Amino acid sequence: MAEPIRKIIIAGGGTAGWMSAAALKAGLGQTVDILLIESEDIATVGVGEATIPTMRVFNEHIGVNEAEFIRATEATFKLGVEFRNWGHTGNRYFHPFGDYGATHEGLAAHQIWRRLKAEGDDTPLEAYSLATQMAYAGKFFPPNPDPRSPMHDYSYAFHFDASLYAKFLRGHCEARGVKRRNAKITGVNQRSADGHIESLALDDGSVEMADFFVDCTGFRGLLIEGALKAGYTDWSDYLPVDRAWAVPTAKSADLSPYTRSTAHTAGWQWRVPLQHRTGNGHVYSSRFMDDETARTVLLDHLDAQPLKDPMLIRFTTGHRNTFWDKNCICVGLSSGFLEPLESTSINFIQLGIIRLLELFPSREIDPFLRQEYNTRTLDAYEKVRDFIILHYCTNTRDEALWRYCADMPLPDDLAYKMELYRRRGEVILRKYDHFAEPSWVSIYNGQGVIPDTYDPLANRIPLETLRTLMQTRRDGIQRVVAQLPSHAQFIAQHCPSDNFMKTVV
Ligand code: FAD
Numbered sequence: 197m198a199e200p201i202r203k204i205i206i207a208g209g210g211t212a213g214w215m216s217a218a219a220l221k222a223g224l225g226q227t228v229d230i231l232l233i234e235s236e237d238i239a240t241v242g243v244g245e246a247t248i249p250t251m252r253v254f255n256e257h258i259g260v261n262e263a264e265f266i267r268a269t270e271a272t273f274k275l276g277v278e279f280r281n282w283g284h285t286g287n288r289y290f291h292p293f294g295d296y297g298a299t300h301e302g303l304a305a306h307q308i309w310r311r312l313k314a315e316g317d318d319t320p321l322e323a324y325s326l327a328t329q330m331a332y333a334g335k336f337f338p339p340n341p342d343p344r345s346p347m348h349d350y351s352y353a354f355h356f357d358a359s360l361y362a363k364f365l366r367g368h369c370e371a372r373g374v375k376r377r378n379a380k381i382t383g384v385n386q387r388s389a390d391g392h393i394e395s396l397a398l399d400d401g402s403v404e405m406a407d408f409f410v411d412c413t414g415f416r417g418l419l420i421e422g423a424l425k426a427g428y429t430d431w432s433d434y435l436p437v438d439r440a441w442a443v444p445t446a447k448s449a450d451l452s453p454y455t456r457s458t459a460h461t462a463g464w465q466w467r468v469p470l471q472h473r474t475g476n477g478h479v480y481s482s483r484f485m486d487d488e489t490a491r492t493v494l495l496d497h498l499d500a501q502p503l504k505d506p507m508l509i510r511f512t513t514g515h516r517n518t519f520w521d522k523n524c525i526c527v528g529l530s531s532g533f534l535e536p537l538e539s540t541s542i543n544f545i546q547l548g549i550i551r552l553l554e555l556f557p558s559r560e561i562d563p564f565l566r567q568e569y570n571t572r573t574l575d576a577y578e579k580v581r582d583f584i585i586l587h588y589c590t591n592t593r594d595e596a597l598w599r600y601c602a603d604m605p606l607p608d609d610l611a612y613k614m615e616l617y618r619r620r621g622e623v624i625l626r627k628y629d630h631f632a633e634p635s636w637v638s639i640y641n642g643q644g645v646i647p648d649t650y651d652p653l654a655n656r657i658p659l660e661t662l663r664t665l666m667q668t669r670r671d672g673i674q675r676v677v678a679q680l681p682s683h684a685q686f687i688a689q690h691c692p693s694d695n696f697m698k699t700v701v
Contacts, residue, residue, distance in 0.1 A: 198558035201228055201407040205396060207381055207419055208412030209234025211244060211358050212528020212545045214365035216410050217374045218258040219546070223553040226373065231404060233396065235380040241414055241529060243442045243509065244358040245468045245475045246274060246455045246539035248630070249293050249351040254546045260368060266691040268364040270471040271356035273453045273683060275331040277538065279642055281459040284592050289642025290454070291538075292327035294350025295634040297669045300662075303654055305669075306637045308662050310621055310650035315659060321641050324666065325634075326350050326673050335680040336453045336687075346676050353539070355455065355468045355475070377404070381413070384423035392523045392561075393419060407559050410549075411526040415533070420516055420526035427517035428532075434585050434604065435513045436484070436597065437463050437535050441491050442477035442507050445500040453683040457537060460493050461485065462597045466536065471687065472695035473503060479535055484597040511535075519573040520566045523559075525552055532577060537587060540580050540630060547576060575628040582610040583631050583639070590614075590643035614645070621647035 204220060206213050209232055217232050224230075255265055265271065276292040283289075296305035309321050322328045327350035330336065340347040370376060383397030395405040411419035420426045432438055448469070456467040463480030478494035485493075491506055515532030519525060527548040534540060551572055555565040588601035589610075606614070609626070616622040617640055623633040654662070681689070687696060 198560055201557065201559055203229040203231065203406040204408045204410060205404055205406040206230065206232040206410045206412055207396065208232075208414060208528070208530070209362065209366070209376070210240035210412060210414060210528065211362050211542060212414075212530070213410075213412035214362045214369060215254070215542070215545045216412055216527050216549045217369045218365050219254070219549040219553070220410075221369060221372050221374055222258045224556075229375070230369075230373075231375045231377065231406065232369070233377045233379055233381060233398070233404065235399075236378050237380060240359060240362065241509065242359060242507065243440070243475070243477060244536070244542060245470065246277075246355050246466070246536070247353040247542050248539055249353045250543050250546060251353050252351075257550075258368070263691040265361075265364065266354070266356075266687075267693045269354075269356035269360040270473075270693050270695060271354040271691075272451065272469055272471055272687065273336045274353040274355050274455060275327045275336065275350065275453050277455045277457055278331070278452075279457050279459070279587070281593075282457070282464070282587060283590065283643040287642070287644075289638070290322060290325070290328040290331060291635060291638045291642070292325045292331065292350065293352055294325060294327035296321055296324040296637065297666075298349065300665060301653075301657060303651060303657070304621075304623075304633065304637075306634075306641070307621055307651040307654050308666060310647055311654040311659075312662060312666060313646075314650065317663070319666070319670070321637070323670050324673070325638075326676065329673050329677050330680065331452070331454045333677050333680075334450075334452060334682050335677055336683040337680045346672050352453075355470055357470055358542075381418060384419055386423060390522070391424070393423065407523065408557075409524040410552075411524055411530045412528050414529045415511065417516065417526055417530040419524050420518070420521065420530055424518075424521045424524060426521055426526070428512070429514045429517055430512055431514040431534075431581060432512060434581060434607070435535055435588070436481040436600065437479045438511060438513065439482050439487065439490065440477045440479045440509045440511075440536075441487075441494045442475070442509060443494065443498070443505070444473045444475055444503045445498050446503060447471075447473050448500040450499065451682075451684045451687075455539065458497065459591075459593070460497075461595045463490070464537070465494060465497055467499075471693045474500060477536075479537075481597050484595075484600075515574070515577045518570055519548070520552075520569045523561055525569070531573070534577070534580055534584060537584050538580070538631070543630065544576070544580075548573065572628065575626075576630065578607070578609075579626060579629045582607055582613070583629075583636070585610060586614070586636070586639050587643065590640070590645050592644070618645060618647060620649050620651060622651075
């Protein structure tokens with residue numbers, strides 16, 4: 197009979213540490229003791245404010261009430277990402293968390309749209325996306341779960357203060373029996389027989405033992421790299437941005453229900469509105485711009501007063517070669533990092549820990565479980581990497597970074613997917629793709645990649661039928677959006693933080 201795991205240590209108390217603690221507690225109940233060790237003397241990365249809709253599933257899984265979570269973390273709602281100057285200067289498009297209308301007789305909405313375009317109809321594809329129209333109008337209302345409702349086909353995520361989320365989860369976890377120690381980990385003790393981690397040495401001279409370890413120590417990867425020497429695969433040839441200046445600004449009048457990403461000469465700038473302030477950052481490639489210029493670019497493009505000096509963060513895009521080695525997995529920044537363009541890092545935390553629960557081992561650690569975990573995790577990383585590359589490689593801008601991205605060799609699978617889309621709008625989805633068909637369509641379309649032709653099955657439906665169908669969709673969206681409350685009104689009515697009420701502009 198295999199010996200069960202009785203105690204897990206989570207090293208690190210940033211977003212990854214506390215999300216891991218909450219999910220493991222929810223999944224394992226009282227069968228396993230969980231101890232989280234974090235050092236208040238070592239800062240968390242301090243950014244990471246935009247999410248994708250899976251965040252809601254995570255909160256539900258761990259039993260968090262949405263309105264409480266929103267108030268505690270100064271959260272706002274996110275219907276997608278607005279891209280400005282991506283593709284070419286002056287361009288503007290939206291990646292919505294929703295589709296462009298239901299399929300009709302098996303035809304995807306973008307195929308119908310492409311047929312109408314071939315017939316001279318210039319209506320933009322975005323006119324058929326409820327989430328996009330809501331976002332552009334600055335409105336928000338949650339979707340209706342009834343599939344017959346016109347308010348059904350979209351989703352939402354959150355912008356929130358990641359350090360407040362970690363604090364909120366700490367309270368949640370401690371109330372459920374997770375133990376916490378504030379101490380610096382100074383040593384990792386491994387079994388001489390097989391190299392498994394036995395215990396962690398702390399700066400107060402004590403030692404904490406466990407059967408299994410979750411490394412959430414951030415970029416430094418104290419256990420997975422420091423002790424187990426997992427190694428790191430650098431993907432910066434595909435995704436050359438490697439630094440960010442981040443700065444919060446005072447709350448602005450524009451409480452948009454979406455993240456804004458504005459392309460600049462050597463990178464791009466995020467804008468994430470929260471209830472009490474706005475998060476901003478300029479992500480850039482140090483190969484193509486020096487730090488001081490990048491800082492100036494950020495400060496020159498803010499829409500409100502900075503609340504402090506900008507903070508510089510350096511990173512290397514890529515991933516650990518092994519995500520689970522011996523009796524240790526790495527979660528969060530210790531496992532790797534893809535730039536925040538599509539806000540996927542917090543989702544990787546969630547996936548990593550849920551995957552561990554799915555493949556949860558006994559103390560002996562079956563190497564096949566470990567291998568499966570590593571294969572799935574790498575697959576997920578590659579799929580997100582390719583989706584992010586799509587935003588860069590399809591540009592026609594004229595600066596050095598952008599020319600590099602337009603000319604760089606692509607991963608084979610992405611090149612294949614793009615070719616199929618270019619030919620007739622086929623979107624290929626693989627098992628661990630994070631983003632669904634409408635997401636891929638939104639980026640292709642926004643970046644100016646229009647399929648040469650459309651699915652010939654669209655020809656079997658009379659043109660007038662298709663025109664009427666799409667006109668009805670467009671009109672329906674306009675009617676619905678007109679009736680909705682603004683994003684700020686919705687928050688004020690349902691989930692205002694104390695600060696929101698104080699800082700209404
Ligand atoms: P950290 O926040 O670095 O936490 C590490 C923890 O380990 C800390 O508690 C620290 O005290 C502890 N620790 C370290 N060493 C020791 C030691 N020796 N002893 C004890 N404790 C120790 N993600 C998104 O999903 N959306 C975004 O919009 C987004 N934007 C980002 C923008 C940038 C520029 C960057 C760099 C990241 C962004 N991320 C984003 C990623 C997100 O910030 C991280 O995924 C998330 O914060 C998790 O970080 P972490 O907990 O892994 O690491």
